[in-house]
Amino acid sequence: MQGGGTPSIEQIRTFLAVVEEGSFAAAGRRLRRATSVVSYAIANLEAQLGVALFRREGTRKPRLTAEGQAVLEELRQVERGLASLSARVSALKQGLEPRLAVVVDVMYPSPALAAALQDFAQRFPSVALALRVEALGAVADLVLRGEAALGVAGPLAAELAGLEREWLGAVELIPVASPAHRLVHGGALGEEVQLVLTDRSALSQGRDFSVFSARTWRLGDLGAKHELLRAGLGWGNMPRWMVADDLASGRLVELRRPERPGGTYPLYAVHRADTPLGPAARWLAGRLARIEGSIAPGTVLA
Numbered sequence: 001m002q003g004g005g006t007p008s009i010e011q012i013r014t015f016l017a018v019v020e021e022g023s024f025a026a027a028g029r030r031l032r033r034a035t036s037v038v039s040y041a042i043a044n045l046e047a048q049l050g051v052a053l054f055r056r057e058g059t060r061k062p063r064l065t066a067e068g069q070a071v072l073e074e075l076r077q078v079e080r081g082l083a084s085l086s087a088r089v090s091a092l093k094q095g096l097e098p099r100l101a102v103v104v105d106v107m108y109p110s111p112a113l114a115a116a117l118q119d120f121a122q123r124f125p126s127v128a129l130a131l132r133v134e135a136l137g138a139v140a141d142l143v144l145r146g147e148a149a150l151g152v153a154g155p156l157a158a159e160l161a162g163l164e165r166e167w168l169g170a171v172e173l174i175p176v177a178s179p180a181h182r183l184v185h186g187g188a189l190g191e192e193v194q195l196v197l198t199d200r201s202a203l204s205q206g207r208d209f210s211v212f213s214a215r216t217w218r219l220g221d222l223g224a225k226h227e228l229l230r231a232g233l234g235w236g237n238m239p240r241w242m243v244a245d246d247l248a249s250g251r252l253v254e255l256r257r258p259e260r261p262g263g264t265y266p267l268y269a270v271h272r273a274d275t276p277l278g279p280a281a282r283w284l285a286g287r288l289a290r291i292e293g294s295i296a297p298g299t300v301l302a
Contacts, residue, residue: 097278103148165268178232195236
């Protein structure tokens with residue numbers, strides 16, 4: 001065997017069929033080819049690769065040689081790549097986006113986001129998804145700059161020109177603190193350090209949301225805010241879905257104050273008004289409206 005040739009797609013699929021079915025005859029039935037055609041294709045493949053792929057102890061039960069085992073996974077990867085290419089081309093012909101960039105507000109419930117993305121991957125396997133999670137104005141900013149086709153944005157999206165928006169629902173924000181914090185036993189909100197979520201976009205620059213204290217620590221990461229709250233280093237509003245386990249275990253306490261510093265955080269699917277969503281993005285926007293643990297869609301906010 002001299003080798004040096006390039007296997008054809010049909011030779012690769014024939015080889016894999018023999019491996020998976022266990023015989024030339026069974027592979028022939030699967031491929032709707034005569035056994036002699038299958039045998040001839042394998043012989044040609046071996047000649048092109050320059051190695052024997054099967055030990056033929058009788059034509060009905062060929063066994064892989066060491067060389068056959070060595071190339072098996074490589075050829076499977078080639079076949080998977082061809083299938084992926086075929087699916088992508090078919091999707092492009094149907095008008096599906098080859099790639100979808102999405103940015104999601106950090107307040108959106110993580111379990112609901114994970115479930116939506118899993119469903120998206122199953123429904124649109126050919127669409128490459130790029131995901132970012134940002135806070136406040138950074139979501140709308142990325143959409144307006146064209147870096148994301150679809151955004152899940154908070155209340156700032158309701159004010160910005162150039163964005164189309166669709167109501168998804170809302171999450172409940174509640175004021176919390178460590179059980180050892182002074183506010184649990186009284187005191188004034190304005191006299192204690194309030195942990196405030198912020199972002200680096202110009203859209204929210206110089207603006208405060210639900211700030212009750214003159215003493216603030218500004219954080220761009222909701223997870224960091226969560227950890228500092230649990231450490232007793234201030235108080236702040238958090239989405240109920242994120243602190244539910246802490247409330248149940250007593251690591252955090254909900255502050256029930258007459259000022260009612262909590263509230264609701266509305267969420268919208270947004271995209272640029274001059275750039276309509278493609279079919280995969282439209283489907284995902286609809287799927288993201290299923291926010292477990294949120295206020296029911298259609299709730300009127302005060």
